[in-house]
Amino acid sequence: MGILEGEVLKMSKRQDYLSWDEYFMGIAFLSGMRSKDPSTQVGACIIDEDKKIIGIGYNGFPQGSSDDEMPWDREGDFLETKYPYVVHAELNAILNSIKSLKNCIIYVTHFPCNECAKAIVQVGIKKVVYFSDKHKSLDSTKASRKILENAQVEMVHLEVEKEEISIRFKD
Numbered sequence: 001m002g003i004l005e006g007e008v009l010k011m012s013k014r015q016d017y018l019s020w021d022e023y024f025m026g027i028a029f030l031s032g033m034r035s036k037d038p039s040t041q042v043g044a045c046i047i048d049e050d051k052k053i054i055g056i057g058y059n060g061f062p063q064g065s066s067d068d069e070m071p072w073d074r075e076g077d078f079l080e081t082k083y084p085y086v087v088h089a090e091l092n093a094i095l096n097s098i099k100s101l102k103n104c105i106i107y108v109t110h111f112p113c114n115e116c117a118k119a120i121v122q123v124g125i126k127k128v129v130y131f132s133d134k135h136k137s138l139d140s141t142k143a144s145r146k147i148l149e150n151a152q153v154e155m156v157h158l159e160v161e162k163e164e165i166s167i168r169f170k171d
């Protein structure tokens with residue numbers, strides 16, 4: 001049946017909009033895309049109790065250090081690897097945040113290491129929502145779980161229904 005003259009066509013809301021979890025985890029992933037680490041790109045997004053984004057970060061070398069002077073290697077002499085120099089995504093998100101992090105939630109693309117877990121606890125973040133747990137067998141991840149559990153920080157593995165989110169820059 002067609003629309004009669006004077007009849008108003010009622011629009012219904014979009015059904016495939018992003019859930020809050022998909023939105024914040026998506027932002028964590030987008031932030032991770034800024035990372036120059038060739039093997040693991042980590043992103044983090046911190047939100048407050050009103051679902052306002054208050055900090056974002058990714059893994060990279062400290063501000064002001066020339067990317068070209070620093071190593072991205074994973075193996076070899078410790079001082080010639082990335083490990084002593086790279087600032088972790090979670091710590092960058094904490095350091096970049098614009099207000100107190102008490103009772104905030106951190107969305108992370110990868111489960112945080114023990115060093116990040118300590119920082120998460122110390123600033124009062126109450127929940128960690130993570131996507132990948134690819135380093136779960138590492139001792140540093142086991143220690144991290146212990147640190148978060150002891151401090152009663154909730155850990156939630158995010159199950160996402162959508163297979164992917166895409167952004168198109170061409171009309």
Ligand SMILES: O=c1ccn([C@H]2C[C@H](O)[C@@H](COP(=O)(O)O)O2)c(=O)[nH]1
Pocket residue numbers: 037039040041042058059060074082086087088089090111112113114116
């Ligand atoms: O809590 C964490 C743990 C690690 N990262 C960063 C540090 C490195 O840049 C990579 C890990 O590299 P691998 O080659 O997979 O060892 O991830 C982080 O940001 N947050």
Ligand SMILES: [Zn+2]
Pocket residue numbers: 088089090112113114115116117
């Ligand atoms: Zn870390």
